[in-house]
Amino acid sequence: MDLIEESKRLAAYTAVDQHVKPEHKIIGVGSGSTVPYVVDRIFQQGKEVNKGRVFIPTGFQSRQLIVSAGLSLGDVDEYPAIDITIDGADEVDHQLNCVKGGGACHLREKVLAEAAHTFVLVADYRKNVQYLGTNFLSGVPIEVVPFAYAKVLNNLHHSLGSPKATLRMAVKKAGPVVTDNGNFVIDAPFEREHMIDPQIIMSKIKMLTGVVEVGLFCGMAKAAYFGNEDGTVTIRWDDGRIEQVAATQNEA
Ligand SMILES: O=C[C@H](O)[C@H](O)[C@H](O)COP(=O)(O)O
Known part of the structure; x- marks a missing residue:
């Protein structure tokens, strides 16, 4: 091993x-x-x-x-x-x-x-x-209902400070990753300043309509x-x- x-x-x-x-x-x-x-x-x-x-x-x-x-x-x-x-x-x-x-x-x-x-x-x-975001660089995983993904991406890019947020794409299947709950996932990298007290950005992301859950615990x-x-x-x-x-x- x-x-x-x-x-x-x-x-x-x-x-x-x-x-x-x-x-x-x-x-x-x-x-x-x-x-x-x-x-x-x-x-x-x-x-x-x-x-x-x-x-x-x-x-x-x-x-x-x-x-x-x-x-x-x-x-x-x-x-x-x-x-x-x-x-x-x-x-x-x-x-x-x-x-x-x-x-x-x-x-x-x-x-x-x-x-x-x-x-x-x-x-x-x-x-x-x-601090979060040190080695795991792909960003905060955000589960979203499929029809709202572009709106949530737009919110993340322009209002919440994650200009590089992207929709997670599948490997060996054309199109996005679909979760066990039938939703999509966005990966949103944030600067260190947001990771010092991640509860704050977690709450802001969770308030975006269309977001089901945020991968910050x-x-x-x-x-x-x-x-x-x-x-x-x-x-x-x-x-x-x-x-x-x-x-x-x-x-x-
Ligand atoms: O969605 C996946 C889970 O949050 C996993 O617990 C997390 O990705 C860690 O997985 P691993 O132990 O394979 O690094």
Whole structure:
């Protein structure tokens, strides 16, 4: 396994070990390349503990992960109060604000984050930044209803300070990316000044008619786990604490 994959695994395993307890019965499962390790580790907790649990996916990919692991599937309309949701992120800042939606799943992800008693992020070391927009340069993902995309782009270009905002185009299909909810996605890069307190620009974007959800999650996470190249895990907590967990505590 290469270093980046290994750091994703370490972050996911440590977060599950610290947060997914036998008494947790309703569990939200996020999206992205780190989340398969979350499901692996939950699966390793054993049949007995998983028997009474229901797992809520944030999209097609996590639904498949839950089904393939033989875990029970549910949805947030049946289970609107979730014990814990664990999810990946495209970037996380020093205050645990994060960018999500690189895989166009951020609408369901935000619903499951908000429905959860505890929301935890898992990622590799490249996502651990002081300010959003440091390494993840494609911009803030914004899900929009299809007929409003040109109007929202116009708003972003001329009123909200993102002149390079673009409609996300599909690969191996002509036309735009279509989300699991049948919508389009705009990627809107912003200057650093907007990322110092991203809640402000998040609220302005969300107020644009036609916007369904913004891939900025502000003040939602309890903790973020970052796997490092040296085999340690850095944990950032919502109260500002930073912990470093040694490699030996992370063995599978
Ligand atoms: O829409 C996708 C999600 O927000 C992902 O959680 C995010 O893009 C991070 O994915 P990965 O762990 O693959 O970098």
